Amino acid sequence: MSETTYYPDTPGNDDNPCSPDILDQHDHIKAELAPELIDTVPNPAFILNKDRRIIFYNQSLAKAVGEKRENMILGRRPGELLRCCNTRSNWCGDATPCVQCGALRAIQTAMSGQKSEEECMLLANVDGKIKAYTFMVNSSPIKIKGDEYYIIHLTDISDSKHKEMMERVFLHDLLNAVNGIANAGTLIKIDAIKKEQQELAGMIVERAHYMANEINAHRLFISAEAKQLETDDEPVAVVSFIESICAFYENSQLAKEKNISINSKINEFKLTTDKRILYRILENLVKNAFEASPENGTVSVEAREENNRALFTISNQGTIPMTVAHQIFKRSFSTKGPGRGLGTYSVKMFTENYLRGRVWFDSSKDDGTNFYVEIPLSPSERPLGETPCPSTLQA
Template sequence: MLTLDHYVELNEMFQQEELLSQLLEDSRAAIIVVDQHRHVVFASQVVLDLAGATDIRQALGRAPGDIFQCINANRSGCGKDENCCDCGAFLAIRNGLHGQDTDIECYMSIEADNKFMAKDFFVHAVPLWYKGEQYAILSLQDIGHEKRRRAFERIFFHDIINTVSAVKGLLQLLHEDLDGEHRELLDTVLPHFKLCVDEIKAQRKLMDAENSELELTIEPFSILELLQGLAALMRQSAHCSGKEIRVRADLDLDRLYSDRVLVHRVYMNLLKNALEATAKGGTIHLELAEQDSGFVLHVANPTYMPESVQHQIFHRSFSTKGPGRGLGTYSIHLLCTNYLHGRVWFESHPDTGTVFSVFLPQLYAEASSESISA
C-alpha cells in the first residue's frame, strides 16, 4: 500500500525538475499528473481551486474523481464504480498510461457538503515516461459555462420561434376575415412577421455554424424571388429612408439548390450593410446573374471603405458601428465559405464606392438527402 509520504516525495521530485515544474505551474489550465495506479502525484493550483482543496496533500495519492468528490467515486472509489467505464477522465487516463494522446469531454456529477452540482471538462491527456516510470498528464478545461450557454440558447430559440410563429399563424387566420383597409394593413404587416421568423432562424443557424453544429437543408428555390422579396421589405424599413434600392437581373433565372435560410441571411446582411453605409439620397444597386453553375450577386453602394476598415472587414468582432456589433460581414464570410461552398469578396475605390460580391454554387449533390452536416 503506497503511503501519502510516498506521493509527497514524488511531488517534491516533480517540483525539483525546474523545467517540468515551470511548465505545469505556468499553465492556465488545470493540470494533473497521475501514476500507473491513477493516483495524483502533481496537481496545479488551478486544480486545487476547482476541487476546493486548500493543500496539495489533500490531492496527492488520490484519484481525480476522489479529489472532486464525484458521486461515483463517493460510492465505490474513482475508477471502481460501474459508471466509471464511460467517464471521460477515466478513459483519458487509461489511454495516457498506455501511451496514447486523448481528447475527450468529461461530465462529472459532484456531491460535496450536502450539495449537488455538475462540472463539465474538456480533458486532454498525454503520456509521460519519467525516470523509468509511466505517468499521464491531464489538462482539464472547464467548459461548463459553454455547455450551459448552448443549452439556454437552444431553449430560447425554440421558445421564441414557437411564440412568433403562433402569432404569425393568428394573423394569417385574421387576414381571412378582414377586408378593405384592414386587410391592406395586415398585408403590410405579415411579410415583416415572416421576416422576423426568418431572422430568428438565421441567427440560430449562425450560432450553430460557429459551434460546428450546423445542418444544412438543401432545397430548390427561386433566388430572384428571394432577392426581390428582401429588397421590397427593406424599402419599407427605417434603414432605407431617403435611399433607393435597384435590382437588376434576368427574369428567367434558374432555381438555386442551396439552404434557403442561410442564403437569406447572407443576402440580408449584404443589403443591410450597404444601406447603413449609404447616405440619404444614395442608391444601392443589386445585380444578380448566373455564373459557373451558380449565381453571383453584386451589391454596390456609393461609399468608399478606408483601407483600415478593409483590412479588418471580415474579422469576427470588428465593426464600424460601435461596440457590440460586427457579425455582419463575418457571418457572410463564415456561412459562404464553410457551409454554402461559395466565395465572398469586395472592391472599394474612392471614386466608385464599394461593391461586395458573393458567389453561391448549385449544391445538387447534397439535395438528394433531406439535410447534411457541414
C-alpha cells in the first residue's frame, strides 16, 4: 500500500479513538511482549482484543497506512484503519457486505480458538479515490496472562492476483486466436490446388497446433501452482496414448535429424488417471529428451505394468553433468538460458502432487539419460514412497 495519511470519518470515531481501556490493554501487551519481536515481521501485523480493536501493532502496519501517530491506530478496527469503503457509514464488520469479508472470517475463526488463512478483497477509499487491494489474512488466537487476544498478519497479494487474472485472460484470448489460425489454415489446405500451397498451409496448421498445445500446458501449470487444479481421472490405453505423444513430436522442428522410437517391450495395459496431467508429464520429458539428444540420436519411450503400478521410461543418448544433475527438478533451473526451467519442475510437481507417484532419473556415458515416472494404476492405490535418488550420474 502507498503511504497515505488517514483521517477518522467512521461512525463514532473522533480525533482520538483510544479509550483508557485500549491504552491499558496496549501497555499490558507491551509489558509482556518485546515490541522488537513483532517489528521483525516484514508484513503488517497487529493484535486485536475481543471487540476486534487494534491494541498492538508493528511498524510495517504504520508504514502501510501512512500513519505515525499511535493514538490514530490504537482502538480502530482493521477495516476502519485500511479505509474500507464499507466503513464510511458503518463500523467495520457491521455492514451487510461484511459477511463476505475474508478478513472478518479469519478474525472470527481466531476468536473461536482456531488458526485461519483467508483471502480478503478490499475496496478502499484513499484520499477520495477508490483503490482495490487483495490481502492474504492469517489469524491466530493468543493468550497473554490468561487474557485472550488475536494476532493478525496481512500480506498484500494485490499485484500477484492482478497478474494471475491478466495472465488467464491473455492465455484464453491467445488460445482463441491460435485456434482461429489453425482452422483457417485447414480450410486453405483443403482448397489449395498446388502442392506447395498445401505444404505451406500444413505448416501453418502444425505450428498453430503446437502453440495451442503450449498454451494449454501453461494454463494447466498455472492452475497447479495456484493449487486450483482438480484431477479428473479416466481410463487410459497406454500404447495409443504414448503413440499420440510421439506422433506430435516426430514431425516437429525438435525432431529434425533425430529419431524417436517406441520400445517393442511395451505391453498393452490400461490405467486410471488424469489424462491431461499424464500427457503433460510425458510430453515434457519427451521434449527435454529431444533437446538433450546429440545429432542423429534416438529418443526412446517405454512403458510397463508391474505391481499395480505403471512405469514410464524416457531415454536419450545425452549425458547430464554432475553439476547439473542435483538441480534438475528445481524451479526455474535451466541450462537453456533465461525464461526456461519449468519443465522438469512441473514434471515432479504434477507426478507427486497430483498423480500420487514419483519421478527420478539416472545418467551415464554408457547408458545415456533415463527419466522414470511411476504412478499407481488406479487413484485408489496408496501413494508411492520416496523418490529414489539418481543411481548413476556422470561426474
